[in-house]
Amino acid sequence: METLNNLLEINPNYIVIGLIVLFFSLEQILKTPFKFKKRGQHLFQNVLFQITLVILNIFFITLVVYSIDWLNNSQTGLLYLLELPFWVKLLLSVALYDLTTYWIHRASHKVPLLWRLHRVHHSDTSMDSSTVFRFHPLELILIYQTGNIITSAVFGTDVLSMALYYFILYIFFFFEHSNLKYPNWVNSTLGLIFVMPNHHRVHHHQEQYYTDSNFADIFIIWDRIFATFKELPLEKMNYGLKEFDEERKQSFLYLMKSPFINIERRMSEQSEELKNDSEGKPAHSNDKNGI
Numbered sequence: 505m506e507t508l509n510n511l512l513e514i515n516p517n518y519i520v521i522g523l524i525v526l527f528f529s530l531e532q533i534l535k536t537p538f539k540f541k542k543r544g545q546h547l548f549q550n551v552l553f554q555i556t557l558v559i560l561n562i563f564f565i566t567l568v569v570y571s572i573d574w575l576n577n578s579q580t581g582l583l584y585l586l587e588l589p590f591w592v593k594l595l596l597s598v599a600l601y602d603l604t605t606y607w608i609h610r611a612s613h614k615v616p617l618l619w620r621l622h623r624v625h626h627s628d629t630s631m632d633s634s635t636v637f638r639f640h641p642l643e644l645i646l647i648y649q650t651g652n653i654i655t656s657a658v659f660g661t662d663v664l665s666m667a668l669y670y671f672i673l674y675i676f677f678f679f680e681h682s683n684l685k686y687p688n689w690v691n692s693t694l695g696l697i698f699v700m701p702n703h704h705r706v707h708h709h710q711e712q713y714y715t716d717s718n719f720a721d722i723f724i725i726w727d728r729i730f731a732t733f734k735e736l737p738l739e740k741m742n743y744g745l746k747e748f749d750e751e752r753k754q755s756f757l758y759l760m761k762s763p764f765i766n767i768e769r770r771m772s773e774q775s776e777e778l779k780n781d782s783e784g785k786p787a788h789s790n791d792k793n794g795i
C-alpha cells in the first residue's frame with residue numbers, strides 16, 4: 505500500500521517526460537517498423553498539445569477530484585453494494601475506468617460532434633511515441649474527464665484507482681503508439697488480454713473499416729467481448745486520415761482549430777469495398793494473416 509502511494513505521489517508530468525524520452529530515444533536507436541522523416545519537427549508539434557493540456561488541466565483535474573471525492577463520501581455507485589478486499593476493488597476499478605473509456609472512444613468514432621475532436625488524434629500520418637500527446641485538449645478535458653466522473657457515479661470508483669488507471673494508461677499509450685518492434689511472444693500471450701502495439705496500429709489505419717476497431721486502451725478484452733476486434737499485417741498499415749494528409753494540416757495550430765472547421769471525411773474505394781465485404785459477417789471475423 506505504501507509502495508502504491510509513493511508511486512502515485514510522483515508528479516505525472518515527470519512520468520510522461522521520462523516515458524517520451526525513453527520511447528523516442530529507442531525509436532531513434534533501434535530498427536523500427538516504419539521510417540519517418542522530420543522526427544524533431546513532428547515531436548515539437550505534438551509536444552505543444554501536451555503543454556496546452558497540462559496548463560488547462562490544472563483547473564479541471566481539481567474539479568474532477570473534488571467531484572469524485574464528493575460522490576465517494578455519499579457512497580454513490582455499485583461497488584458500495586459489495587464487500588470487496590481493497591486490492592480487488594482497486595483493480596476492478598481500474599478495469600471499470602478502462603471500460604468507460606472504451607465506450608466513450610467508440611462513441612467518438614460514431615457521433616459527428618465527438619469525431620471532430622477525436623480526429624485530431626487520428627490525423628497523425630507518422631505515428632510514433634509522440635502521437636500520445638496529439639489529442640485535442642478539449643476532448644481529454646471535457647469528454648474523458650466527464651467520463652471519469654460518470655464512472656465514479658455509476659460504479660463507485662475512487663480517486664486512488666483513477667490515479668493508478670492513468671499511471672498504467674500512459675505506459676500503455678507509449679507502448680501502443682511507439683514505432684518499435686516487439687517480440688512475437690508478447691503479442692501471442694499478453695495480447696490475449698492487453699492491448700498490443702499491433703492492435704492499436706490497426707486503429708490508426710486510414711481506412712475507416714479498420715479505424716472503427718480496437719477501441720480499447722489497456723484491456724483488449726473489451727474489443728473481443730463487444731465484437732470490435734480486428735487484425736491486419738504490419739505491411740498493410742497506412743496511418744492518418746486522408747482529409748489531413750497535407751503537411752499544413754499536420755501543424756499544431758491547424759489541428760487545434762480543426763474541430764471548428766467543416767472537414768468531410770474522405771473514404772477510399774477500398775474502404776467501401778471492405779465495408780461491403782464485411783456486411784453479413786460478424787465484425788470480429790479476424791484477418792487470418794494477422795500479426
Ligand SMILES: [Zn+2]
Nearest residue numbers: 609622626707
Ligand atoms: Zn480512435
